Amino acid sequence: MIKSFLAFLGGEPGEEKPMLLLLGMGFFMGIFLATYQIGSETLFLDVLGEEYLDVAFFTAGGLGIISTLLFVFLQRRISYSTLIVSNLFLIFIFMALMRGAFEWTNYAESVVDDVKKFELLPFLMFVMMGPITAIVLLGFWGVFGRLFDLRASKRIIGGIDTGALTSTIIAFFSIPFITELPFINATYDLLFVSALASFGVLFFTIWIVKAFNIDKITKVNHQEEKPQEVSFVDLMKDPYLRLMSLFLIFSMGASVFVDYSFYSATEIMYPDEEELADFLSFFSATVMLMSFGIQSFINDIIIGRFGLKVALMTMPLILILFTVGGIISGHYYGYEVKTEVFVFFFMFTVCAKAFTASLKDALESPAFKLFFLPIDVKIRFDIQTRIEGVVNEMATLIAGAIQIALGLLVFFELIHYSYFVLVLAGMVVYLSGKLFAQYKITLKKTLEEQKSRLTDEETKNENNTSAVLIREADRKDPEKIINALRIFEKLEPIQFEFKLLDLLNSRFPQVRKYAYIKLEQKLVYEALEIIKKDFKTEGDEEVVAAATSCIEKLEKADQFEVNDVSIRQLVRSTEAKDRIYGARLLIKAREDKYLAYVLELLRDINPEVRIAAMITAGKIRRPELWPILVENLHLSTYANAAMSALEHVGEAAFHAIDTSFYKTGQYQSSMLRISQLLGRIGGRSGVELLWKKVEFPNKRIVSEILLGLSYNGFEAKDFQAARIKISIESEISDIAWNIKALLDIPKEDPTDLMIRESFAEEDQKNYNNIFMLLGMIYDPQNVILVRENILDGSTEGITFAVEMLDIFVEEELKPKLLPVMDELSVEERLARLLNYFPPEDFESYYDLLLQIINRDYNRIDRYTKALALYRLATIQEAEVSNDLIANLFNPDALLRQTAAFTMYRLDKDAYQHHTKRLQPIMKKDLDKAIVPPVFKEEGEEYHQRLLLIERVLLLKEVPEFKKVPGELITYIAEELDEIIVPEGTTLVDSDDTGVIPAYIVVDGTVDVYQNDVKVEERSRSGLVGHENLLNDNNFDYIALTRGSCTLLVLRKEELMDLMSRHVEIMEAYLDILNREVGKEEEEESVSDVLLSI
Structure with a gap:
């Protein structure tokens, strides 16, 4: 109870x-x-x-x-x-x-x-x-x-x-x-x-x-800088604070004079002490009820629709109305003695007191608090205490002193106090207008001051792998720096070499040693002079030894005489290491006759040789090689090296890159990487090429295009701004639809909870896109400040953010944008969006799931659709509808397979009937995945593997992938293989390197041993072999299966490919390497703050 x-x-x-x-x-x-x-x-x-x-x-x-x-x-x-x-x-x-x-x-x-x-x-x-x-x-x-x-x-x-x-x-x-x-x-x-x-x-x-x-919460760190104090002289010097103080003095003064009239009239009306007590108690209760009603139903309407200026004027205007009525009735019916008609003067006085007290408490006070928001937070609370505390009481003191002075005047009677109230109320109305005008000026001034504190780097949207890795490599923990460099080496091999040169001046000896070792391995002899220069100032013995070895090897490569004979011996060698050496040496062979050797190595069967050739192709910048690099963008093993090479070439490769984007039958992964390339290379040409693709009918690619535009500080002009506004409205429309959908999703079934989480992820992406788009048509510094104030999470911060938006956002966009940025309840948010984005009505939860399945692919991601299809299999009223049949022909393997599974669960005969229309090979794959086998055989090749959606659900249980959005989890699931291994199988040995795959336990247990002692056991959703990435790093444990185990296998090449395309996966893997999984709290997003109300 x-x-x-x-x-x-x-x-x-x-x-x-x-x-x-x-x-x-x-x-x-x-x-x-x-x-x-x-x-x-x-x-x-x-x-x-x-x-x-x-x-x-x-x-x-x-x-x-x-x-x-x-x-x-x-x-x-x-x-x-x-x-x-x-x-x-x-x-x-x-x-x-x-x-x-x-x-x-x-x-x-x-x-x-x-x-x-x-x-x-x-x-x-x-x-x-x-x-x-x-x-x-x-x-x-x-x-x-x-x-x-x-x-x-x-x-x-x-x-x-x-x-x-x-x-x-x-x-x-x-x-x-x-x-x-x-x-x-x-x-x-x-x-x-x-x-x-x-x-x-x-x-x-x-x-x-x-x-x-x-x-x-109130304990202060004495080492921190003490907050700046503000004197009362400062309140009078600053025009804004002076106006706030004057407004409060006149407003409070009017209330005190109303109280004087009220108490005087009440004393006349109720001379009996018991009657007086009863009246005052009922009157005070009524005032509190009025205050509660105004605060609950009227406050938000007045502030939201009419603004702060009207909110401040409401109380004095109503006070003037009742005071004028009191003056007229007082002169006409009398005001000094209780008579039958004295009640008219009394009622006007009581109404003036009731509305003044209730409106002041429920409307004026909350509105007035918002006027403190433009003030610097370091002094805001001190000023608020002084104005609302001391100045407020000072107003009572001054009003009392004036009443004493007026009482000395022989002719001054009770009715004359009402005239004084009129003057004070009129001043409050006047000061409301002046204060609001100064509020706007102060708000703009505060906005400019906060903008001046932002650096250019803070205004760039650097949510890409290169920027994140560079930030990680600049950390103060040497272990974390080296972990970031290990990923950097795989994702950005050419940029990695430049970063190594920068780190030769690192203050950490282990980082400098690592840099020298890697420069030697990569044979970066073209930077020999820089390396020698840094070596002269090296003082650490271990680093000196590594640097000496590095310089010796690089000098040997630099002095190598490249000619037809010498280079042919290396390129045509049966040893892969010789061919890699040859590829490195071809960097200094710029003549046309050596180009054939590079082309030959670019087709080499050995991945390491091919990657070395791609790095060389990027460094020598020959146009003949660029199409070959572009061809490799969709291959997980070579995509990162090819992309790094093209990025190093720069704008010169734009024609080859852009032409490939529009090639018939081009891989989506290639298009995604081309969009990333154009954004990273940037420049005027890069921005123009990105903008031309902004209408591309694929949300994932368009999101990458917008990210590239934002990274380059794109400023939309004229027709471009109109197109951006349409995109912003589209994102707002998606948020409105998602909010309405969430109201109808129950919280009972685990899949329902996952659908709710997927909508939260959708909203997070939508809000990120809105801020990114706003930064293209308005000052990006203003947009960043709005975002920061919302992320502060406080009511004041959100209100201040909305006020800032009200300053620089155009009027046509405000009624659509502000409702999704303000601190509103779900019902109120939907009500404000109703005129622009009317929500759909769902007849039932089953109808909602069908709406999710049929929603445009550019408005909702595949993860949410897949969950909706999977949930249909357990809905009682579900049937084999045209929606399911249509998804059997979906080109997306995840949605096709999930639809087929749901159809099989609902009606096996219907499944057999409708899948006959598919290509035989496709039906065979679906039957193998869904239909239980008639004869069961022992052995790994005969077992029925997990469905793609089941892999997704399993991956969502993996703690290391907790921060990875569901849509990206679906891409990981598609790259996995499933195997069954017998008891005692060694998955990881101490002499294995980072090139071995990572394993995810589906069924069974894997024991982990260190120094022949079992230290851990990993069961369902446990990861094994994921700690290392490179072939020069060995594991410090042995992993053996206990009994037969079912495992999902993720190759490191596929993992690297996913990391390069999706920064969230890379950040999750950095947490693994840095042993920070579960230690850091998840950062709150704008959608978490605004949509959790």
């Missing part, structure tokens, strides 16, 4: 205790605030009356300033738990002493009916109401903010706030009944209830402090 209630409030398992404690604290807080407020207001008006209101407001303002400054002073010097417990203890003592003082001073006997005179106790209760309320609320929300992180706070705050508000409203409505209790003989007896309630708040606070460490 309790868990269900907490879940209704937004709680999750594990949050029961802190939520229950906060609800208990909020319950007693509501009772305390209600009873104390009504008691103090009733006693003051009944005993002291209008005559002392001005002095009371003046004193309350002074005490408020003192208490606020003292709170800020102590908060910086003592722990938060000590501060809050001490405050609540003092409040409890104050309540108890006040109740005792009424008893000890014989207060009841000292008060004579109908005689107004100064009494200290009611006065003290009234003037302390503001400071005490502020301190209690600060403590409550401060504890809340320290108990839950940002994500949990967003989820729970509504429930906790509603709970505290409900208890306060109930307490207000209960006061007439409380006063009827036997032990409540006078109004001041409400202090007894207040004292008990304050003790309840103190009790729950101590419980929370003991149970949870609420001080950890």
